[in-house]
Amino acid sequence: MLDPRIAKLADVLVNYSCAIKPGEKILIEAIDVPHEFTCELIRTARAAGGVPVVKLESNQIRRALLMSGAAEAWDVIAATEKGLMEQVQCYIGARGNPNVSELSDVPSEKQALYENSVWKKVHTEVRVKKTRWVVLRWPSPSMAQLAEMSTEAFEDFFFNVCTMDYRRMSTAMKPLAARMMKTDRVRIVGPSDTDLTFSIKGIAAIPCDGGRNIPDGEVFTAPVRDSVNGVIHYNTPTLYRGETHTDIRLVFKNGKIVEAASSNTAKLNEVLDADEGARYVGEFAIGFNPYCTRPMKDILFDEKIAGSIHFTPGGCYDETNNGNKSAVHWDMVLRQTPECGGGELYFDDVLIRKDGRFVTEELKPLNPENLM
Numbered sequence: 001m002l003d004p005r006i007a008k009l010a011d012v013l014v015n016y017s018c019a020i021k022p023g024e025k026i027l028i029e030a031i032d033v034p035h036e037f038t039c040e041l042i043r044t045a046r047a048a049g050g051v052p053v054v055k056l057e058s059n060q061i062r063r064a065l066l067m068s069g070a071a072e073a074w075d076v077i078a079a080t081e082k083g084l085m086e087q088v089q090c091y092i093g094a095r096g097n098p099n100v101s102e103l104s105d106v107p108s109e110k111q112a113l114y115e116n117s118v119w120k121k122v123h124t125e126v127r128v129k130k131t132r133w134v135v136l137r138w139p140s141p142s143m144a145q146l147a148e149m150s151t152e153a154f155e156d157f158f159f160n161v162c163t164m165d166y167r168r169m170s171t172a173m174k175p176l177a178a179r180m181m182k183t184d185r186v187r188i189v190g191p192s193d194t195d196l197t198f199s200i201k202g203i204a205a206i207p208c209d210g211g212r213n214i215p216d217g218e219v220f221t222a223p224v225r226d227s228v229n230g231v232i233h234y235n236t237p238t239l240y241r242g243e244t245h246t247d248i249r250l251v252f253k254n255g256k257i258v259e260a261a262s263s264n265t266a267k268l269n270e271v272l273d274a275d276e277g278a279r280y281v282g283e284f285a286i287g288f289n290p291y292c293t294r295p296m297k298d299i300l301f302d303e304k305i306a307g308s309i310h311f312t313p314g315g316c317y318d319e320t321n322n323g324n325k326s327a328v329h330w331d332m333v334l335r336q337t338p339e340c341g342g343g344e345l346y347f348d349d350v351l352i353r354k355d356g357r358f359v360t361e362e363l364k365p366l367n368p369e370n371l372m
Helices: 004-017 035-047 059-068 071-085 108-130 141-146 151-162 166-181 265-272 361-366
Strands: 025-031 051-057 090-095 132-137 185-189 195-199 206-208 218-221 229-233 238-240 243-245 249-253 256-261 281-287 308-313 333-335 344-347 350-354
Touching: 004 035, 004 090, 004 132, 004 151, 004 166, 025 035, 035 051, 035 090, 051 059, 051 071, 059 071, 059 108, 071 108, 141 151, 166 206, 166 218, 166 361, 243 265, 256 265
Parallel strands: 025 051, 025 090, 090 132
Antiparallel strands: 185 195, 185 344, 195 229, 206 218, 218 281, 229 249, 238 243, 249 256, 281 308, 308 333, 344 350
């Protein structure tokens, strides 16, 4: 018998996130996920009148291709997948991984071949711009181990966070997006030596309520490219290109990262030296999903942690274009809850959030007890 949680999740993805219409084609890209989930997505899409198309992938096979380092192969794959993506109106990317470190030993220059071909030509240029899309992780024992949870407990957490009432959250986040649209100066004060200032004047603020990522729960914008000054000392582990980093500390001067250190400083700087834009910031976002309360070492969850912000070296999104272009987009998370040392968030010198809780009346509906 099908787990009813799977059916509920498929309904959220197809009918809420993608809002599929009769006759529309939907690409389901299933990477290391159970066939029963993929089959339920197919049934749900068809029941809504959509035309499902499926592409199955494997991270183990992707690693083998990456290690081969054949640019010509990626060009062929990019051309084929671009043609497929251009024919669909909706996209669901269900991404599992039996081993979250599967790609950890792939050299950065070989990672870059994939990022500059398939990822750029298919996802950045077509999927993101021209389809209604949503991506999610699929729970695995590997993810449960990273989160230091039992498999059963992690699955319970996963389905709670992925099937919450996103319509309710959507209403509650609108005042935050409106406030950010009117804001010029932002200041972030946090644990250790974090004291960072920047401007978001004139850049859009985008509410994320389950229409792009599941789980969701953030409003994002971008800093004016050259306005960032100060220090941010992140307190959340981050997994990037298969490598886990902790204790990341970045020093900014006029928008540029001039000092960078972490538990693997050499690897961190290798990524930040990938191109000119990698040392500038493409995103600033505020997270508030009430079910995300601890790091999972999975950015789709961790960037939504209630009481957090993320500040992202690398390329910006088209919706919040600050002029920074890069093949890198590395979401790094700072938690400001009391157990993590607290902190303050100011908009134009007005305290907006303290110790992870919104303090102004119009934003209090985003505090956890009001969203659960």
